[in-house]
Amino acid sequence: METRDNALNKTALVVGANGVIGRNLIEYLEQLPDWNIIGVSRRGGKSTARVRYVAVDLLDEQDSQEKLSSLTEVTHIFYAAYQDRPTWAELVAPNLAMLVNVVNAIEPSAPGLQHISLMQGYKVYGAHLGPFKTPAKETDAYHMPPEFNVDQQQFLERRQIGSRWTWSAIRPSVVCGFALGNPMNLAMVIAMYASISKELGLPLRYPGKPGAYNSLLEMTDAGLLAKATVWAATDERCANQAFNITNGDLFRWNEMWPKIAAYFGLETAPPLQMSLDVVMADKEELWNLMVEKYGLENNSYKDVSSWKFGDFVFSWDYDFFADGTKARRFGFHEFMDTEQMFLDIFEDLRQRKVIP
Incomplete structure (x- = not known):
């Protein structure tokens, strides 16, 4: 090189x-x-x-x-x-x-x-x-x-x-990766949403726009x-x-979402559009109880939630991807399986005791 x-x-x-x-x-x-x-x-x-x-x-x-x-x-x-x-x-x-x-x-x-x-x-x-x-x-x-x-x-x-x-x-x-107190962290949004859904005995519902569930993204x-x-x-x-x-692969939430739910031991239910920023605004007390119940790191609810960013990403009811071949032509050939990326990040969050 x-x-x-x-x-x-x-x-x-x-x-x-x-x-x-x-x-x-x-x-x-x-x-x-x-x-x-x-x-x-x-x-x-x-x-x-x-x-x-x-x-x-x-x-x-x-x-x-x-x-x-x-x-x-x-x-x-x-x-x-x-x-x-x-x-x-x-x-x-x-x-x-x-x-x-x-x-x-x-x-x-x-x-x-x-x-x-x-x-x-x-x-x-x-x-x-x-x-x-x-x-x-x-x-x-x-x-x-x-x-x-x-x-x-x-x-x-x-x-x-x-x-x-x-x-x-x-x-x-x-x-997607590990960071606390970050306003743009989709993996953390999903992990928190899934953890709280599980604690409430709810299935994991895709919360974004209906068309976004079927869009192609990376x-x-x-x-x-x-x-x-x-x-x-x-x-x-x-x-x-x-x-x-980019990771080098494309996906749709309609296929990825059930796999994410399965990691958390959750069933899925039909998508239902809702603002996470609104419906999760009153969950801080529940989260604090979960931190104590599961012996989690004492991170503030604000530092582990990026609900507005989740709403933003889940609203993309159009295809969202770019051509990554220029980097390959110039010599960068690394890639990442996106499903594995999500599972690795969720496992990392568990190991760090950020989520149950």
Whole structure:
């Protein structure tokens, strides 16, 4: 494989270190011998022999400069931070500002900077707006703004001109993996919904739009995504390119849902559209009782539930998938069976005593 950096001791700055993407990326980098790792998030984290955490308010330009400009050893920025806002238009300003503040702090002070990796998603294709062209390709036209993913990429494209570093844009589907307190964690939504359904003696009903039960979609395993992200950041063929990263298989909920129910020892019942954000709003007391009853880790109900995100994903009554062949043409050949991914994550949640 052609690599742009054969030297030992590359230093990764993982921005958004506590999210499902950043956390799994750090875990993967820890397995590789030639990386130093710095994790950046608002909350920070507990540093280890391999990972140093820095707490930064990336929306604060001065705080970003003070905390980040001294990190002169950084060779790779892996940007996976995200700020939520009530409306789509409001997402642009904070999410662009955070990336700009990171680059403005690191680029002038890190002479060995080689690459900036930007985490995006299918929102680039308008997947969140309604039925979009499938399979989506990296060459597809942008849609009418506002769209912070596009603004972030265009910022990097402009900034990169004349620079020694390159960029890549990584576009996963829905990312599934372990993380607590994350607003976009579908596997956790399903695990919590199934666990509470079981406790109440209910079958597992698909709660989304009727048409969504039969739509064709795909997922991206967080571990697979971590491997692809590092690959794109270190293989010179990937310089200044965007890549769709997917598990490599397609599924419909009408087939996957009974298999998930079976894992939890549940029957299924016909789908019934309901907002999880509404029907699960009063389940905190029940959850706290379950934590005590089953000897679970004492995680707050807020940290283990992402109901709004579940409602969002389960509302897609249209096909939701992209063409992942560009990454394969460029040399990335890893894949993941999506059914096995779900079962592995549920088993991991049980081992960690997050769910019964």
